[in-house]
Amino acid sequence: MKKALAIDVGGTKIYNTVINENGEIISEIEKRHTPKTFAEIESLFKEIIKKYENEVDVIAFATCGAVNNTNDGILGSTGNIAKEYPTMNFKSLSSKRVFVENDANAAAWAEHILGASKGMPYSVMITLGTGVGGGIILDNKLYKGKNGAAGEMHFKMRTDKHRKCTCGAYDCFESYASGTGLKRTAEEMLNNKDVTTYDVIDGWKNGDAKMTAIHDKWQNDILEGLIGLANIFDPDVLVLSGSMAEFVDTEYLTEKVNSEIVTTPTKVVKAQTGNYSGMLGAALLALGVKD
Ligand SMILES: [Zn+2]
Incomplete structure (x- = not known):
């Protein structure tokens, strides 16, 4: 072999x-x-x-x-x-x-061959970590674009130049959906620069109302991006991976995505290949x- x-x-x-x-x-x-x-x-x-x-x-x-x-x-x-x-x-x-x-x-590709999108010809994977990564599989092939750079999750969530993104532009999906995005949502909602991603996750896990509201805002920002991706690609599945994927509710996201898209029903799932x-x-x- x-x-x-x-x-x-x-x-x-x-x-x-x-x-x-x-x-x-x-x-x-x-x-x-x-x-x-x-x-x-x-x-x-x-x-x-x-x-x-x-x-x-x-x-x-x-x-x-x-x-x-x-x-x-x-x-x-x-x-x-x-x-x-x-x-x-x-x-x-x-x-x-x-x-x-x-x-x-x-x-x-690992998810496509071995994991959550196995057997499914169309999938979009979104990696939620410090930043946000993306990988698109169309008709069982990795979609790379004309030069290889496709799958960058830098599309606008709002148009009033609110948050600067790591790419230099403003208000990209990455600057809301990432772990850093969660921290920035917390900074804005609490008017406190010192709050950390960990503080929010810990508070949310313990049922703190303010931290739960911040977590939910972050999760709904992820939802907005998933709706756009589902409408563009009509995928079998949207796969969430990365360290922050642990903190989202895929059943909730699946239900909400399917209630808002104009394409055919899809599923939001977590990655399986580790x-x-x-x-x-x-x-x-x-x-x-x-x-
Ligand atoms: Zn960007």
């Missing part, structure tokens, strides 16, 4: 493991802090690859940043990682084939595993 060395590259951590065509993790999962400089990141990649490349068929990266349609390079800037990172020549890192995909796209979904999806894509 074919195997991939999977490497997940985020702004703070880099993970790696070996994954087979069945999507089984078959070696230890190694975890390191993402080095600060481009040279250190490149030499860490070489070190990981040297250790495993003789036992695998392909090297599969799930990375922060949009990835081109030839799956070998990064388009544009990538946020909180060394600024030269997008110039990485991934192919030069190994004599074996090297395959690169965006982490959210890879995670959407913290290593990026590595799983990148490995399955690199190994050519389709449904």
